[in-house]
Amino acid sequence: MKKMLLLLLLVGALVLMFGSYASAAEKLRVGCECTYFPFNYRTAEGVLTGYDVDIAKGVLDIIGADFEFVCQKWSGMIPALLANKFDLIVASMSITDKRKIKIDFSIPYRISVGRFVGKDGANLNLFNADGSVNEANFKGVKVGLERATTYANWIEANVPNATVLLYDTSEALYLDLRNGRTDAIMTNPMKAFLRFLSKDAGKGFGFVSPPLDNPKIFGTGVGIGIAKGREDLLNRINSALKTLIKNGSMEKYSLKYFPFAIHSEKWEGVE
Amino acid sequence: MTFDIYLIFDSIPKMLAGIGMTLHLLFLSSFLGLILGIIILLMRISGRWYLSFPTFAYIYFFRGTPILVQIFVIYHGLPQFEAIRDSVFWPILREPFGCAILALTLNSGAYVSEILRGGYLGVDKGLHEAGKALGLSTPHRFIYVTTPIAVRLAIPAYSNDFISMLKATSLASTITLLEMTGVARTIVAQTFAPYEIFIAAAIIYLVMTWFLQRGFGLFEKRMSRYIKLSEA
Numbered sequence: 081m082k083k084m085l086l087l088l089l090l091v092g093a094l095v096l097m098f099g100s101y102a103s104a105a106e107k108l109r110v111g112c113e114c115t116y117f118p119f120n121y122r123t124a125e126g127v128l129t130g131y132d133v134d135i136a137k138g139v140l141d142i143i144g145a146d147f148e149f150v151c152q153k154w155s156g157m158i159p160a161l162l163a164n165k166f167d168l169i170v171a172s173m174s175i176t177d178k179r180k181i182k183i184d185f186s187i188p189y190r191i192s193v194g195r196f197v198g199k200d201g202a203n204l205n206l207f208n209a210d211g212s213v214n215e216a217n218f219k220g221v222k223v224g225l226e227r228a229t230t231y232a233n234w235i236e237a238n239v240p241n242a243t244v245l246l247y248d249t250s251e252a253l254y255l256d257l258r259n260g261r262t263d264a265i266m267t268n269p270m271k272a273f274l275r276f277l278s279k280d281a282g283k284g285f286g287f288v289s290p291p292l293d294n295p296k297i298f299g300t301g302v303g304i305g306i307a308k309g310r311e312d313l314l315n316r317i318n319s320a321l322k323t324l325i326k327n328g329s330m331e332k333y334s335l336k337y338f339p340f341a342i343h344s345e346k347w348e349g350v351e
Numbered sequence: 352m353t354f355d356i357y358l359i360f361d362s363i364p365k366m367l368a369g370i371g372m373t374l375h376l377l378f379l380s381s382f383l384g385l386i387l388g389i390i391i392l393l394m395r396i397s398g399r400w401y402l403s404f405p406t407f408a409y410i411y412f413f414r415g416t417p418i419l420v421q422i423f424v425i426y427h428g429l430p431q432f433e434a435i436r437d438s439v440f441w442p443i444l445r446e447p448f449g450c451a452i453l454a455l456t457l458n459s460g461a462y463v464s465e466i467l468r469g470g471y472l473g474v475d476k477g478l479h480e481a482g483k484a485l486g487l488s489t490p491h492r493f494i495y496v497t498t499p500i501a502v503r504l505a506i507p508a509y510s511n512d513f514i515s516m517l518k519a520t521s522l523a524s525t526i527t528l529l530e531m532t533g534v535a536r537t538i539v540a541q542t543f544a545p546y547e548i549f550i551a552a553a554i555i556y557l558v559m560t561w562f563l564q565r566g567f568g569l570f571e572k573r574m575s576r577y578i579k580l581s582e583a
Contacts, residue, residue, distance in 0.1 A: 225539070228540030245447070245527040246537060256527075284471035304393075308564055 083258065107146040107312075109166035110136045116335040119172045131342070134333040135189050135324070136170040139304070142320035160184055161307055162339070168317075169305030176299065184316045186310050188301030191328065191344040194222075194231045197257065197272050197291035198264040202289055206264065211290045218242045222254050224262035231266040233297045250275060266286055272340055293344065301344065323332035358547040359554070362538055366552055370532035373559075376530060380452050381513060384459025391464035396471065404466070413461035418519050421458060426450040426526045451523040455516065462479040462512050470505030472498060504576040510567035514560055531555060 110122040112132055120132040129150055140147045150166040159194045161169050161183060174192065175185045198204055206259060218239045223230050225245040235242050245262055248252040253274045257265050265272075276282040295301075304321075305312050324330045325343060334341045367546045391409065394402040400486030413421065427445055443449035474497050482492040535552040539545045 227537060246529070246533070247527060248525060255427055255430075259445075260436065261430070261447070 081269055083230050096114070102247050106144075107148060107169060108140055108143075109148045109150050110140075110152045110168045110170050111152045111157060111160055111166035112136075112156075112169070112171035114149070115181050116172060120170070129332055132170045132172055134242055135321075135330070136168070138324050138329055138333070139170075139320040142317050142323055143213055156307070157186045161299075161305060163305075167306070167310075171305075172302050173305050174299050175301060179305070182308075183305045184310070185303035185305055186314060187321055188303050188344065189321055189324075189343055191227055191291075191293055191301035192230075192298040193269060193293045194234055194266050194298060195269040195272070195287050195290040196264045196266050197277070199257075199290035200284050200286050202263065202288075204264060204291070207289050215239055215241070221264060222262045224265040225258055225261075226250060226253060226267070230298050231265075234294060235266065237297065238296075254281065258282075269340065270338060270342060273340075291340075301330065352573055355544065355547055358542070358544055359551045362535075362542075362548050362551045364554065365538060366531055366534050366548075366555060369529055369531035370555065370559075372523075372528060372530035372533075373517070373520050376448075376451055376455060376523055376528075377513075377517050380455035380520075381516050382460055383452070383456040384463055384516075386533060387460030388458060388463025391460055392467045392471065395464065395468060410461045410465060411533065412457050414465070418458050419522050419525065421453065422454040422526060424455050447523070447526045447528050450526060451520075451528055455519060455523075458519070459512070459516055463509065466508040468503050469500065470501035470503075471510060473504040474500045479488075499574070503571070503578075506567060506571045506574060510564070512569070512572075514563055517559060517563065518556065534564055 083343075113121060114128060115121055116130070116132075118130050120128065120130040122128055129305070133149070136147060150160075152160045152165065152171075154171070157169055157171060157173065158179065160166065169183070173185075175188060179185070196206060198206075204221060206214055208214050208219065218241065220243070222243050222245060223235065223243050224247055225235065227248055232244070232246075235244060239287070247256070250267065250271060253262075253265050253267065254272075256262050258281060269287065272282075272287075277285060277287075304317055306317070320329075324333075325345065330343045331341045333342070334343065391406050397403060424432045425444070426447065435441065435444065442451070478496050478500070479492060482496045487495065521531055521532035523530050524536055527533075529537070533551055535548050539548045542548065
């Protein structure tokens with residue numbers, strides 16, 4: 081009986097090996113916008129590149145599949161996946177309950193966080209060394225936010241007594257921070273880096289908080305979208321993403337475009 | 352898209368949280384604008400070119416550009432200069448409220464001075480001459496003869512401007528002030544129901560305008576009481 085089992089296992093292993101050989105010829109088509117800097121965009125030479133593209137290549141490399149990128153307008157992304165125009169969406173798509181009704185998502189390869197930006201050397205000390213909120217130091221500090229963003233919910237939940245000013249555009253938000261009308265702003269760190277901190281206008285300013293993640297408020301993050309019923313492929317993608325996190329590749333991808341990591345090490349905590 | 356009529360009535364009390372700021376902006380900037388308008392008028396009719404010329408430029412600029420642009424120039428533009436941020440005006444200009452009051456006052460001043468000039472020019476020449484014949488000095492003639500008539504003539508146009516100012520205060524929502532429109536926009540951002548919420552805001556503005564119209568109507572009636580008598 082034991083021998084039988086062993087034999088079965090051996091056969092199983094062979095099938096798996098053979099299967100993985102077979103999948104070496106497997107070709108997966110990846111849908112993205114091709115115009116979303118710095119996540120999926122074309123360089124001046126026309127080469128498709130970006131964080132999403134790196135992730136897709138990294139994952140498919142581990143899986144051992146060939147890839148082909150398909151450019152698709154954002155509004156038709158999910159319909160195109162469902163119409164089998166491509167196999168995967170790797171396009172900075174946030175994982176939401178509404179989208180989960182139609183498609184499945186991998187674990188997040190980029191997280192949604194909020195972060196405070198303020199003047200260098202202002203010593204606001206809004207957060208303790210362990211990353212917790214220092215509520216007392218928020219007193220008298222004017223915090224700028226964009227209207228209708230999730231950051232207002234974070235403030236409401238964590239420092240309800242903060243003085244908040246609401247802005248309609250991120251440009252106005254940065255301007256008033258620079259002009260000293262606000263002491264700090266809470267925003268998306270990637271956006272703050274691309275539009276403000278990396279520019280001349282943002283000189284002398286920097287992050288004054290750790291990345292603040294709260295899936296309940298900011299969402300789970302960005303994942304790879306896949307049609308329902310492909311659990312096997314999804315599992316392989318998830319384990320490949322975990323490998324990329326563990327071996328440090330994902331951080332390397334981040335650092336190509338940002339001076340900080342944009343994924344979470346805490347992937348286990350996410351379903 | 353659904354239309355939720357109850358949302359309109361539900362949101363009105365919330366929006367009243369912004370009414371204080373709206374009225375504050377309206378009355379303070381109108382009051383300052385009136386004073387400024389009178390000063391500009393006096394400069395303009397002084398007959399001295401070095402007093403009247405700057406008023407031309409001022410009126411032309413503030414009537415010729417949108418209030419929103421003026422608010423943006425004052426709020427976003429001025430702090431660009433280090434000198435302004437170091438000046439004694441910065442405590443006022445730093446605050447969105449101060450910037451909104453400044454912009455609305457300057458704008459109102461330009462319109463009000465023109466409205467008052469219209470009233471002033473409407474005063475019959477014969478009355479000046481009659482005043483002169485009675486031996487009244489120029490300031491006396493201006494205060495006791497010209498002003499009461501000019502004010503009466505200017506009321507309809509002034510009430511028009513006052514109501515315009517009420518609506519202009521909504522522009523302050525673009526510089527972070529939570530007056531009524533600002534509150535409405537924030538509620539819209541939370542409820543995703545722009546139609547209902549802005550209808551509710553419109554209702555409140557209409558009610559306020561009705562009261563203002565009534566108020567000016569009564570004022571005009573009072574200022575015209577002698578005319579009504581003479582006509583009777």
